[in-house]
Amino acid sequence: xxxxxxxxxxxxxxxxxxxxxxxxxxxxxxxxxxxxxxxxxxxxxxxxxxxxxxxxxxxxxxxxxxxxxxxxxxxxxxxxxxxxxxxx
Numbered sequence: 001x002x003x004x005x006x007x008x009x010x011x012x013x014x015x016x017x018x019x020x021x022x023x024x025x026x027x028x029x030x031x032x033x034x035x036x037x038x039x040x041x042x043x044x045x046x047x048x049x050x051x052x053x054x055x056x057x058x059x060x061x062x063x064x065x066x067x068x069x070x071x072x073x074x075x076x077x078x079x080x081x082x083x084x085x086x087x088x
Contacts, residue, residue: 003054004079008087012039013047020057020070021080027060027069056080 007013015037020026028036034044048068051057056076060067071077 004056004076004083007051007054007056008083010047012037012043013051015039016044016047016051017056017080018084021077021084024070024077027067029065029067033068 007017016033019033019036030045030048031041033048034041037044048057048059052059052068055073056071057068058071060069
């Protein structure tokens with residue numbers, strides 16, 4: 001849970017986590033996600049890489065691009081959902 005708490009301290013990470021929690025079936029590029037959360041693609045890319053490293057997102061690599069989706073690990077999803085619920 002500490003890992004999730006730490007991620008929520010970063011405003012952009014929080015926006016991306018909220019986006020994927022509300023759209024769990026979404027698969028999109030850093031550029032597309034940056035549009036949804038209202039930031040630059042480079043900033044989104046840095047946070048997306050961090051979220052992949054932490055196991056919250058999955059990177060779907062292809063030859064021409066990377067796309068990102070929410071994890072399917074229920075324990076991580078439940079932790080994110082609890083953190084969102086506690087924030088409201």
